Amino acid sequence: MSHDVTEELIRRLARDPRPVRRVRTLRADLARVAALAAALTALFLAGRGLRPPGVSLLAGSTPFLWMALGLAIAGLAGATAALAFARPGRAGTGLAAIGVATAALLGATAVASALLSSTLTGDEPLWTGAREIPCVVGSLFFSLPIAYAIGRLAAGAAPMRPVLTAWLAAAGASALGGLVGHLACRTPGAWHIVLTHSAVPLVGSVLLALPLYVLVTRRRAG
Amino acid sequence: MGDRDHNRRPTPRVGREEPDRDPERGDRWSGWMAAAQEGDVAAYEALLREVRPVLHASMRRRLGDGAAAEDVVQTALLSIHRARHTYRPECRFEPWLWAVALNALRDYRRRGARHSRKEQALRDDSALSAAGAWHARGPGPSPESSALNGDVERALRELPPSQRQAVTLLHVEGLSVVEAADRVGTSPGAFKARVHRAYRTLRSVLQGDSA
Numbered sequence: 001m002s003h004d005v006t007e008e009l010i011r012r013l014a015r016d017p018r019p020v021r022r023v024r025t026l027r028a029d030l031a032r033v034a035a036l037a038a039a040l041t042a043l044f045l046a047g048r049g050l051r052p053p054g055v056s057l058l059a060g061s062t063p064f065l066w067m068a069l070g071l072a073i074a075g076l077a078g079a080t081a082a083l084a085f086a087r088p089g090r091a092g093t094g095l096a097a098i099g100v101a102t103a104a105l106l107g108a109t110a111v112a113s114a115l116l117s118s119t120l121t122g123d124e125p126l127w128t129g130a131r132e133i134p135c136v137v138g139s140l141f142f143s144l145p146i147a148y149a150i151g152r153l154a155a156g157a158a159p160m161r162p163v164l165t166a167w168l169a170a171a172g173a174s175a176l177g178g179l180v181g182h183l184a185c186r187t188p189g190a191w192h193i194v195l196t197h198s199a200v201p202l203v204g205s206v207l208l209a210l211p212l213y214v215l216v217t218r219r220r221a222g
Numbered sequence: 223m224g225d226r227d228h229n230r231r232p233t234p235r236v237g238r239e240e241p242d243r244d245p246e247r248g249d250r251w252s253g254w255m256a257a258a259q260e261g262d263v264a265a266y267e268a269l270l271r272e273v274r275p276v277l278h279a280s281m282r283r284r285l286g287d288g289a290a291a292e293d294v295v296q297t298a299l300l301s302i303h304r305a306r307h308t309y310r311p312e313c314r315f316e317p318w319l320w321a322v323a324l325n326a327l328r329d330y331r332r333r334g335a336r337h338s339r340k341e342q343a344l345r346d347d348s349a350l351s352a353a354g355a356w357h358a359r360g361p362g363p364s365p366e367s368s369a370l371n372g373d374v375e376r377a378l379r380e381l382p383p384s385q386r387q388a389v390t391l392l393h394v395e396g397l398s399v400v401e402a403a404d405r406v407g408t409s410p411g412a413f414k415a416r417v418h419r420a421y422r423t424l425r426s427v428l429q430g431d432s433a
Contacts, residue, residue: 005292005296005400005401005404005405006274006292006296006299008404009296009299009300009404010270010271010274010299011267013266013270013299013300013303014263014266014267014270015263016303018261019259019260020259020306020307021307022259022307022308022309022310023307023308023310025310086308087308088308088309088317088318088319088321088322088325089313089314089317089318089320089321090321091321157308158301158304158305158308158322160301160305160321160322160325161325
């Protein structure tokens with residue numbers, strides 16, 4: 001009886017002759033996410049400018065530059081992982097991307113912390129209280145359009161592990177939003193740009209995961 | 223993180239599963255899936271027919287149960303259909319296929335873990351056994367009806383027709399959830415929800431009687 005049902009199922013499925021539009025390649029989707037993040041960053045920096053004192057922060061091996069690199073790589077790798085897990089057969093790419101994202105964020109934070117420790121006198125506070133919060137909130141605000149874009153792209157594929165996909169999309173988007181916030185941040189404090197900015201992807205992955213899960217499962221194909 | 227690296231690499235799991243497999247099969251399946259994406263009905267049907275026994279053999283080895291394996295195969299076929307737009311012809315087909323199939327297996331096991339205790343308790347419940355007997359002989363009076371059977375008969379009669387049908391398909395006809403859902407033209411998830419509503423109603427009616 002079960003075999004008959006499977007036969008009938010095959011006949012029914014095969015009777016659905018609608019051509020389907022193939023999902024874009026992972027690279028093409030990732031390029032869209034990167035373009036959106038770059039556009040947001042450029043727009044915001046054009047209006048607000050780089051964190052004072054400006055381009056000197058990017059000259060040489062500075063904590064600011066290391067954190068910018070870490071957030072950018074973690075964001076793109078997180079987005080890659082989310083999009084890979086939404087494509088059957090690409091879990092290996094997703095796992096590799098998770099490794100890259102984790103290593104980038106932890107590595108950048110470690111290098112930036114080491115650089116700061118060697119240059120500061122030691123009386124710099126690690127946490128300056130409520131002044132840190134607007135920076136995180138602003139970064140998460142920039143994450144929203146990126147998170148929506150990753151979520152839509154993932155949902156348009158076949159996210160068979162929607163919880164993981166949503167969480168990775170949230171983490172990647174928050175890292176990219178954190179990059180926008182990092183570059184233009186005005187909050188004083190040497191440790192702020194390392195500790196608070198590295199926390200943005202962690203906070204964002206918690207806060208944005210649920211709405212992204214809803215977005216991903218509402219339209220998921222797999 | 224290229225697009226082809228993962229899919230171009232042979233998958234050891236597939237190799238272990240089928241050491242004597244047809245070496246040209248992957249290319250043939252890939253071609254059929256590409257044609258199916260363009261709307262080629264014959265290619266799609268040929269693909270699903272060829273894939274089915276391969277999936278069934280693998281699932282049977284993993285689950286040790288032919289009926290359960292067939293359930294997973296049916297779910298996998300539905301998933302293949304829903305996710306067919308995510309296959310790209312420049313990539314190997316089999317890693318894609320096994321990712322979909324193993325996801326169906328994972329879902330099956332997860333659902334099984336979630337529902338097994340409740341369903342098993344109800345399957346073993348003497349009341350449901352009596353319900354099966356009642357349905358097997360029809361709703362008419364029976365000389366050997368016990369008090370329990372009478373309660374069950376009444377409880378079953380109080381179910382809405384769709385819920386009564388769901389219980390009958392599962393416990394009398396012995397269909398799997400996927401088969402029964404297919405029979406009534408709904409999704410397995412919706413069918414399970416219907417069955418659980420029926421269980422709740424039966425339980426509350428029977429508990430009310432015994433109180």
